[in-house]
Amino acid sequence: MDAPHRTPGSLPVSPQTPTPRHPRAAVHAGVGLLVLMASAVSACGKKMTKEECGHLLSRGVGLVAYPSSEVVPVDVDNLHARAKGDVKKAIDDFDRTCLGADESDQVLCARRAKSAADFVACGPLTKKAHETGQLAQLAIPKKHSVDECSKYAEHGVKIGAATVDEVSKLVKECDDWMEVGTYRCRLGAKDAAAWKACE
Secondary structure (H helix, E strand, C coil): CCCCECCCCCCCECCCCCCCCCHHHHHHHHHHHHHHHHHHHHHHCCCCCHHHHHHHHHHHHHHHHCCCCCCCCCCHHHHHHHCCHHHHHHHHHHHHHHCCCCCCHHHHHHHHCCCHHHHHCCCHHHHHHHHHHHHHHHHCEECCCHHHHHHHHHHHHHCCCCCHHHHHHHHHHHHCCEEHHHHHHHHCCCCHHHHHHCC
16 A cells, blocks of 8 residues: 655645545435336336226227227226126126236227227237127117118018018117117027017
8 A cells, every 4th residue: 555645844645535425315316216216117017997998998899899980989887787698798807807907008009009900919908808899899889770770670570570560660779779789689580589589
């Protein structure tokens, strides 16, 4: 170790050492680092909320029920209320898979999706939402076209579920926001009993 530097007639001078930082400054720096780390972990590990899951389900169902429309007006609360049987099971299964999942990045992607293909490509949750939509669309009330309602009425008369005099009644029934599942079920009915069982 070198001897302390001194000039003739002066006292020895020790080499200069860095002044230690104030303990409080060090504490503040440590706290700041912890906050940044916590923020990073929070951003990476954000869990899916009920609202975000509802959005994915709404988009998934809507893209199936209204494939040619940019607006998919699916009321998720109403959908849950109407769902029964296999439709209810599919929706409940999606909710269990989605809620709390670490897949929140898919929500932004889903909002930007312009088609079913874009939506499904966002990730496993959007794919499941779209698959759920294949069944869940059956519980959606839909305004059917004139041609669809004419077919509905004609089929009802053909299988004996209604008389010729009741054609206008069936057309109106179809036109009044009938559930997709009910419409398809009745159009596939083979007799009056099967038609009635679709209610």
